[in-house]
Amino acid sequence: MSSKTSIRTRVNGVVHERQVEARLLLLDFLRSELKLTGTHQGCEIGECGACTVLLNGRSINSCQMFAIQANGAEVTTVEGLTGPAGETHPVQKAFMENFALQCGYCTPGMILSVVDLLGRIPDPTDEQIRKNLSGNVCRCTGYENAVKAVRSLIRRDA
């Protein structure tokens, strides 16, 4: 039963048409088909957030969706955060400046969760920051510097 269906997705602004098995996870589509390996596999059951991407602007766990369901949708991975002239995204910069990563495995997912959060709530409280990062597990840092990084991005004039 490995019949394939054609899907059309826009990933980081680029349209891709591919043939996929229905059971192919969006995570594996991004990594194996599109070679976008910035999105990482952690727990594979939607509990760790290492595979977080943006789907139509909202953070989701890409292991918790079939690629076929992303037909017609817009996906943003960490690779898509780089500016048109190669500029580092402000969230990535804040993470680097605040030492919010060590091994980096959880980092792409966490950064996309922050992008999602700040898109919805430009001036989050600490409680809101922690609540919205609760789906991104980090074994290395203890999270404090990630929270600091987000705080540094809050626009005081917002």
Add this chain to the structure above:
Amino acid sequence: MKPAAFEYWRAESIEQAVDWLASLGEGARVLAGGQSLLPMMKLRLARFEHLIDINAIEALSRIEEDERFLRIGALVRHCQLEESDVIRRRCPILAAAAGLIGHAQVRHRGTIGGSLCHADPRAELPTVLTALEAEIVARGQQRSERSVAAGDFFLSYLTTALGETELLTGVIVPAPALTFRSGWSFREMSDVDGGLAVVCVAAILEVGGDRVCRKARVALGGVAPTPVRIHSAEAFLEGKPLDHDLADEAAAMVVNEIEPLADTRHTADHKRAVAEALTRRALREALQRSKARGQLP
């Protein structure tokens, strides 16, 4: 692990989804948000020959209100319940409960229909909808439709009254304009922030100007095979002028009506103690809210 292979069907209408459920038989399952279904498939706890994806059925995505009810389509996502002005204004306990589900990534995909069909007794929405005495609407063959009271919908762990060829299409929540003060509270305890609740409590108190309780609804999740209404506590509170002592007395009645199971992390006694403590806090918080002007959270 990766899920086993299946045939994928993308329904464009309720009728199409229901027809396929009938014609594809036992090996078919509806796919909505997938936040509970996919882990089961990936752990190979469940395997389906056919998945009927209903995410394209726009008619299931609406939140509608009239004077007496909120009508919430099965595909409404948890984040929509949390963020909707209509829900926050008319039924703040539902918005609060939805905001506690999992973490943001789960709330952006998970649906109310999926949560109800999955029927995990620890889940927030089955519990809060039991307290709200909501009606669950299902569409069957030949455009038949029926509604089931939330109290009758959940039969046991992961088991509902939904027929095999029925599609859960929505939820009707009574949300009348109140002439008296309404207080509410939704509390839960989980081992990990954003993890599944161990125990959750939904408390709704309708209190007259004379402080007398007109109606009390208390429902707990995670303490039995289904969400449980604590009728003894409700009957105790109704008709009395409310204060904190009465709220605490009512909370103490919870332990007699629940049958929590021990698991790898918590003994049954611990769950009983948590249930009483959470109910005490929820009733006190609901009482406080009923004293405030209007229904602001």
